[in-house]
Amino acid sequence: MGVSITFLGAAGTVTGSKYLVRHGNQSLLVDCGLFQGYKQLRLRNWAPLPIVPDQVDAVLLTHAHLDHSGYLPLLAKEGYRGPIYASAGTRDLCRVLLPDSGHIQEEDAAFANRHGFSKHSPALPLYTRQDALDCLPLIKAVPHGNTFQPLPNWRATFHPAGHILGASSILLEVAGRRILFSGDLGRPDDTLMNPPAPAPQADTVLIESTYGDRTHPQDNLLAELGPALQRLAARGGVAVVPVFAVGRAQALLHAIAQLKVRGALPHGLPVFLDSPMAVHTTHLFEQHPGEHRLSKSEVHAMTHTATMVQSTDESKALAARHGPMVILSASGMATGGRVLHHLAHHAGNHRNMVILTGYQSPGTRGATLASGARSVRIHGRDVEVQAEIVQLESASAHADANQLLDWLRSSPSRPDQVYVVHGDPDAADTMRGRIEHELHWRALVPEHGSTWPC
Incomplete structure (x- = not known):
């Protein structure tokens, strides 16, 4: 019997990454993420998987972002008791995020x-939080570059993918087939993370396509962020910055610290990081120095450029403060959490600013704000939007279309097939077309729930 893969998520959409690999009577799940964005996608989180959780023999994680790991507590709650393999950075982040x-x-x-x-x-x-805590002991850390057996006669190797702490591409070897999962690939010129490792040789490749239909601008983050915050400080407003607690929050803190050192921002401009998850993640940079570009002094500056807000009462107290100030708060697409309260409080004032820090998946509040909508629905009511909306184009932690193709080209040989995943339909199909026309490789965009050979 051959090796097959069933696309249970991140197929035709940029979220919900789950890939079920089967051979004989064994099955292994690569990634176990939540669907985010459109309601019809989020409803998939409540639908049962097409396989009983205790029939999954092992799980491999590319990284800790919730659209790749956030379904794990539910999988364990419904009966999964097997191992979950991840890099040490991913394990440590899951202990915070889940x-x-x-x-x-x-x-x-x-x-x-x-x-x-x-x-x-x-x-x-x-x-619940307890459900998440219950699944954490299942996560086993494996160093990058170490080949191990997640199942008898199956071999797996994690390779650095950049993107965020612990992020990995995964090479899976079973029944003589080599299957490469790109995971979310970082940028070779990322301000925080080391570049992705070259792609190893594989028969089948799954390539993400978040930015499969676009390239990043030439401007860097400082050139975009500095003028926006200067305008804000001059008019005494409040900037609400929805950030991903892992990666984007730290990139923004590092950029603000650099701008203050250069004199491009007032040293006294108050900055708050209102997300316990982001606070904990920021300090993890001290524990994983080999995975990022920052020096010890730069990590110190990043962790001290903002007031770290932990408690709910401290978060609520921010509403009584006047600008100028900057509030960074999760989540990055404004789908939930404390940032919604800050948006509801500040979005209606023209002196204020909402800074969007990267890709906004269709169906999210972030996408609504990016579209120029004059109202956004928060906690069951329509909130007027008068604040200036700034969308940073250079803050993404994802490789762009050219960088994705360069990573594929780094493979020592041509694969038999490429599956284009983890992208909205336009992005995925554009990437498929470029792979076929520029690399002359066989590529397709799988449909949700479809099964294909490896």
Whole structure:
């Protein structure tokens, strides 16, 4: 019997990464992510998987972002007890992200029940903080470059992918086939992370396509962020910055620290990092010095450029402060968490600013704000948007289309087939076309739920 792969997520969409690899009576799941964005995608999180969790023999994680790891607590809650293999950085980030994800879901459900805006009575979290804590002991750390056996006669190797701490591409070898999962690839010129390792030889490649239809601008983050914050400081406004707690928050803190050192921003401009998850992640840079570009002094500056906000009461107290100030808060596409309260409080004032820091998946509040909408729905009500909307084009932690193709070209030989995943339909199909026309490789965009040979 041959090796097959079933696309249970990140097929025809940029979210919900889950790939089920089968050979004989064994099965292995690469990534176990949540769907985000459009409601019809988010509803998939509540639908049962087409395989019983205790029939999955092992899980491999490319990295810790919730669209790649956020379904793990539910998988374990529903009966999975096998190993979850990841790099040490990914393990450490999951210890932060997954409990926080459960906590945010509990808080959002409780808030919906108190204010009565949910269509469900009562509103329930997909999983709780305790569910997330219960799954963490299953995660086993494996160093980059070490080949191991996730299952008998299956071999796997994690290779550095840049992007965020611990992010990996995965080479899986089974039944004489070599299957390469790109994971989310970082940029070779990223301000924080080391560049991705070259692609190893493989028979089948799954390539992400988040930016498969575009290239990054020449401007760097400092050139974009500096003038925006100068305008904000001059008019005494408040900048609300939805950030991914892992990666984007640290890139913004590093950039603000550099701008202050260069005198491009007032040293006294107050900056707040209002996300316990982002606070913990920022300090992880001290524990994983080999995975990023920052010196010890730069890490120190990054961790001290903002007031770290931990408690809910501290977060609420920010509403009583006047500008100028900058509030960085999760989540990056404004899908949940404390940033929603800051948006609801500040978006209606023309002196204020909302800074979007990268890709905004269709169907998210971030995408609504980026489109120029004059209102956004938050906690069951329409919030007027008068604040200046700034979308940073250079803050992405993803490789762009040219960089994705360069990574594919770094492979020692041509694969039999390439599956283009983890991209919106236009991006994925554009990347497919470029792979076929420029590399002359066989490529296709799989449909959700489809099964293909490896």
